[in-house]
Structures are given as C-alpha cells and as structure tokens.
Amino acid sequence: xxxxxPYHIKLCFxxxxxxxxxxxxxxxxxxxxxxFSPKFAYRSEIIVDELCNNAVNFGCRAEDAxxxxxxxxFNDRIExxxxxxxxxxxxxDKLRSSLDSPVSGSxxxxxxxxxxxxxxxxxxxxxxxxxxxxxxLTSVHVVRKRENSASE
Amino acid sequence: MSSTFKIDIEELSSIPGVVIVRFQGxxxxxxxxxxxxxxxxxxxGDSVFAVADMGSVNLISSAALGxxxxxxxxxxxxxxxxxxxxxxxxxRTKLNLMGASxxxxxxxxxxxxxxxxxxxxxxxxxxxxxTFPSNLxxxxxxxxxxxxxxxxxxxxxxxxxxxxxxVDEICNNAIxxxxxxxxxxIGIKVDIDPDxxxxxxxxxxxxxxxxxxxxxxxxxxxxxxxxxxxRGRGLMLIKMLTDELTFNxxxxxxxxxxxxxxEE
Numbered sequence: 001x002x003x004x005x006p007y008h009i010k011l012c013f014x015x016x017x018x019x020x021x022x023x024x025x026x027x028x029x030x031x032x033x034x035x036f037s038p039k040f041a042y043r044s045e046i047i048v049d050e051l052c053n054n055a056v057n058f059g060c061r062a063e064d065a066x067x068x069x070x071x072x073x074f075n076d077r078i079e080x081x082x083x084x085x086x087x088x089x090x091x092x093d094k095l096r097s098s099l100d101s102p103v104s105g106s107x108x109x110x111x112x113x114x115x116x117x118x119x120x121x122x123x124x125x126x127x128x129x130x131x132x133x134x135x136x137l138t139s140v141h142v143v144r145k146r147e148n149s150a151s152e
Numbered sequence: 153m154s155s156t157f158k159i160d161i162e163e164l165s166s167i168p169g170v171v172i173v174r175f176q177g178x179x180x181x182x183x184x185x186x187x188x189x190x191x192x193x194x195x196x197g198d199s200v201f202a203v204a205d206m207g208s209v210n211l212i213s214s215a216a217l218g219x220x221x222x223x224x225x226x227x228x229x230x231x232x233x234x235x236x237x238x239x240x241x242x243x244r245t246k247l248n249l250m251g252a253s254x255x256x257x258x259x260x261x262x263x264x265x266x267x268x269x270x271x272x273x274x275x276x277x278x279x280x281x282x283t284f285p286s287n288l289x290x291x292x293x294x295x296x297x298x299x300x301x302x303x304x305x306x307x308x309x310x311x312x313x314x315x316x317x318x319v320d321e322i323c324n325n326a327i328x329x330x331x332x333x334x335x336x337x338i339g340i341k342v343d344i345d346p347d348x349x350x351x352x353x354x355x356x357x358x359x360x361x362x363x364x365x366x367x368x369x370x371x372x373x374x375x376x377x378x379x380x381x382x383r384g385r386g387l388m389l390i391k392m393l394t395d396e397l398t399f400n401x402x403x404x405x406x407x408x409x410x411x412x413x414x415e416e
Binding site: 002003004007008009010011012013014016017018019021022023025026029030033056057060061063065 | 260261263264266267270278279280281282283285287289290292293294296297300301304305334335337
C-alpha cells in the first residue's frame, strides 16, 4: 500500500535524554519511506534532536515528565510540534532569552555554547514558533519544506 | 575554607534511601573536612544512595574529588552509590581528563539521576506511546524504534531482536486484519522496566472480521495451524517469543497485549 499524504504520527516518551536517539532515527526513517531525500531526513533529524533535547533539559520539571512529539507529513513539507510539561522558571527564562537574542550573549545567564541549537533549527526550517504559556508549558512548532531536487 | 563554599543535604521523603547533597561554590582542598562530615551524616542516616548536585560548583580540586571518591566507596560498601548531577561543562571536561567520569556516574540533572536510581531499583517503569497510520510501510520504522528503546534501556541484542520481531508481527496483523483504511491509526503502548516489557497494540476492527477473529483467537484454545495452512504462523511465533499473549476484541477495536520477560 502506497503512503498517502498527509499523514500524522504522535509519539509520547519520558522526559529522559536516552530516548532521543531512537526518536530522531524513527523520524528520519519515516521521512525516507515517504520519499524525502536522505539529506532532508538527516537535517530533520537534527531538528528533532535539538527540540527534544530542549524539551527534556528546559521543560521537564516533574520526575515523571513526558515529551510529546507530533509530526504531520505532507507531500512537500513536514511539520513538527513538540510539547513539554513545563520547566523550572529559570530554565524557561533561559529559553526565552535564547529566543529573544538568537545567539546567546554572556548576560543571558547561559553557558557560551548554549542557545546555538535553536539558531540551527531556525536555519534549517522555514518556520519556527515557540509558545510558552503561563504555567511554563512550552510548545514548539516547526515547518520544514522539501528542498528542490536540484539542490539535493 | 573558601567563603563561597556551601554544602547541605536534602532528604527525599518520597523516595526512601535517597539523599541529595547540594554543593555550591569552589570545592577546594580546605573543603574536604566539610565534605567528609556531610557524608558521615549521610551514612549514619538510612540513605545509601546520594546524588551530588554540582550545578553551582565552579571548581573542584583533586583533594575534594578524592574525598568524594572515598565517600562513594563507603556508600557502595553499604549497597548504595554516589552519583554526580548537573556538572557544568568546564568541570565535566576536567573530570574526564582526570578519569573521574569512568568512576562516577554523571547525570544531566538531579531529576535524571533519581529517575535512573528508580529505574535500577525496579521502582519505576517507563512508557512510550505511539500512533501511526494503518499502513504496512510504517512498520519497519516502528519496530526499530521499540527495539532501539529496549537496547537503550539495557536489554541485550537477543532480547531486543525478539522484541522487534514481536512488534513487527503484531503491527502487521493489526494493519492486515483491522479496518482497511490508511486514514485510521494504529496505537502502541510500551511499558518497559528492568525485568520485562509489555506491549499493547490497538487497531480499529473490521466489522466483517470480528467474528472470525473471535473464533480464531479463543483464549481457551491452543493456537495451532494445520499442515496445509499457509498463514497463521506469525501468531505462533509471537506465542513462542512471549510470556503472555492476550486479545481483547470488540467493535471499537482489537487490543493485543504481550508481555516479554527479560532474558539476558
């Protein structure tokens, strides 16, 4: 049976870094069976990795916190939504500051290497929306379009 | 003693036996007396598993590191451990250079360290839930996802491969015998702990097949295949590979539940 677009998958896993390699590979494999190029799949894998890492590091406060990843696969693009269950105020502030100043400055309270991940996601995607609600629940939506075959 | 140095203990009432030791500032050689004192207090209590929260530590001397190694050794002798959490990159690099990262388990944060303790002591199972379209082409990626999770959680290659085979077979059955519509989803719930993995696969039943499924999968009957039957071996295979296999068939959907006990 051929794959018909659009299709949707949803994955919910513990807020634990050790799940992320398996999750990113899963998304990469789905993209490849959906006729996206290996390059597109690999770059999408980087996005998933970065956003899931952020969700675990900044958005998982409770011991049993979970991360939810939803992906919709279209013929010409993929859309990701990653939600966490709310992080510590200081962690969410760090995330906010890295959104406000794309490459983190020394005054943001972050390590020099931090804040680069979201910048990479921004570079690799067409659209990046981050919503942080009053309870510090964070939802990140990313749209990544299929590249022209000539550029791959 | 350095004026910036602070140390305190937090007992976790929700997890008996676990204590968080929070360090702050520079762990210079003058601090080893305070470190020794605090771990003596830990050992005199009921806690044998200590998480050293190093998130606010900006320097660690070799003398202080030696004191921590001594404390870890004493806790191990009591059946516990001392692990490090939230170590900043600069200190982590130094710990790597000193070879201490081979001695201490180092976690990203205190939460991860406590979760690892709960996992190892069998006090916690973890769940992965997934929904995907009812299409056979999706199955290889799904089975590899579950297999990778099992491997990551410490299951051996043989167990992981068997889990992969089980997921493959159940998902293929769910798609093949469910309602033939790729807009519908298959749901998988995986519950994994250090001793066993339980998997539930749910599909939307095809109303025309419900009766034959109920007849074929009667719990009181042994799954057997006739010599001339070309199909039905998948279920026999699952039965061989699992420790529990149950079916719940209704108009809403069919849920196949399997339990596989870890072998290695």
